[in-house]
Amino acid sequence: MMKDVQTKAPGKLYIAGEYAVTEPGYPAVLVALDRFIHVQVSPSKREYGTISSPALSEEALKWTRENGQVSLTEEVESADILLSALHTTEQFLLEKGQTLSYYDILIESELTSKSGEKYGLGSSGAVTVAVIEALLASLSYPVSDILLYKLAALAHMKLNSKGSFGDLAAAAYTGWIAYTSFDKEWVQSKQQTHSVSDMVQLDWPLLSIEKLTPPTSLTLLIGWTGSPASTEKLVGSAHAHKKKEPYTAFLTESKACVERLIEAFRTQDKDSLFEEVRRNRKLLQQLSQENHLMIETPLLKTLCEIAEAYHAAAKTSGAGGGDCGIALIDSLQYKETIEGEWKKHAIVPLPFKIYQK
Structure with a gap:
């Protein structure tokens, strides 16, 4: 049974290692900040689900499942990342024997200024992580930092993102982290033959996420x-x-x-x-x-x-x-x-x- 849940994922900032971190095996240091993407998931009482997000549309968007995948009833330009996160997580849950019903999603952001300008805190990463966590939690599936990160990374991989996915690591692990990106080509080739639930179990070459403790006076x-x-x-x-x-x-x-x-x-x-x-x-x-x-x-x-x-x-x-x-x-x-x-x-x-x- 699905239940009502609320989750949040933080924005991030790079401290060092930008640009180089987009290459597999090159480290960066990031920090998670107390500004969030908030996500609420609740079971739908209808034969479709809705997505309410001011960033996507003024009105709630309707979705149904086509060929077993979440599909919006109208095309929305900037919904790719959200849909990819839902597809990836639903696929994982189905492989784990979970039953999926329709649900409503509400997404709210604190990662922009009052006039709506982005601060550059990695909102797409925070949205991905918060949505994945909400979906897992709504079905009482145990959530770990590494599971959140890997599902989020697989969702972004589908869109051929050029980023390092450091924002996903910061949103999933929080605090100060040392991060090294994985070998994307290896993950892509494994995806041809492995299910999502297998992929998250594998050790991804070069991937490293370590929590750091800053000096207290810093x-x-x-x-x-x-x-x-x-x-x-x-x-x-x-x-x-x-x-x-x-x-x-x-x-x-x-x-x-x-x-x-x-x-x-x-x-x-x-x-x-x-x-x-x-x-x-x-x-x-x-x-x-x-x-x-x-x-x-x-x-x-x-x-x-x-x-x-x-x-x-x-x-x-x-x-x-x-x-x-x-x-x-x-x-x-x-x-x-x-x-x-x-x-x-x-x-x-x-x-x-x-x-x-």
């Missing part, structure tokens, strides 16, 4: 420069230079830098932690110069320079290009000063905290 400041960036576009542009020597050098150096950063978390070595965050910024600056990418916009550069003037370690976060910049500080004495200076330059300090479920 505080993360986030500044939003107000112009959302297209991750797919920026990462695509960087990938166009994949075969060139500078890009290979960038990957090698990013890997070494982030591995030292992860070690600094393990040993609670704040000096090294700050040093590697600053080094990662330099590597991203080199990458953008060599490939004519706009990762660190003038406003993001200002954000970093202000923070650095008050002993913070600062850099762009994620694809760059205008979303968020971050600053790590070791004591709260400069927090208000940094955020005050940011505001003078039209940089919005975001009051988000690290979310650990």
Whole structure:
């Protein structure tokens, strides 16, 4: 029997390792934030289900099952990820002997500003994880972090996403994490011969998700420069230079830098932690110069320079290009000063905290 459930999954920010993490085996450090996608699933009393999501449509969307798959009664452009999450999870549940009835889904987001602009916190990843968790929980199926992550990754694989799926790992595991992407080609080839329930049981080559504990005095400041960036576009542009020597050098150096950063978390070595965050910024600056990418916009550069003037370690976060910049500080004495200076330059300090479920 299906039951009413509510779940939530957090948005994420990259601390280090962006761009390189889209290659299998290259690490990044991410953090989950206390801004969520909320999902409610409840059994439907009708011969169809509904999906209510302001991001997709003003009206509730109807769905039925065609050839055993969730299918909307009208086409909606941006519903691909949601449908893929439902298809993947339903397939898994059927393989596990569960009976599926119709249900209603309500999706609400806190990952945009009041005027509806995205902060760049990875809403598609959070939606995927929250929907999968809600569906599993509504049928009382035991949920683990790794199951959530793998089902979400399989759902995104169906859409040929170029991302690293780090947002899925952050949404599923929460807190601070070290993340390394898996070998997508291996997973794709296994999918030809394995069921969804088999796929989640396999060890995926190169995949690594490790929870990290930050030094207690470490505080993360986030500044939003107000112009959302297209991750797919920026990462695509960087990938166009994949075969060139500078890009290979960038990957090698990013890997070494982030591995030292992860070690600094393990040993609670704040000096090294700050040093590697600053080094990662330099590597991203080199990458953008060599490939004519706009990762660190003038406003993001200002954000970093202000923070650095008050002993913070600062850099762009994620694809760059205008979303968020971050600053790590070791004591709260400069927090208000940094955020005050940011505001003078039209940089919005975001009051988000690290979310650990």
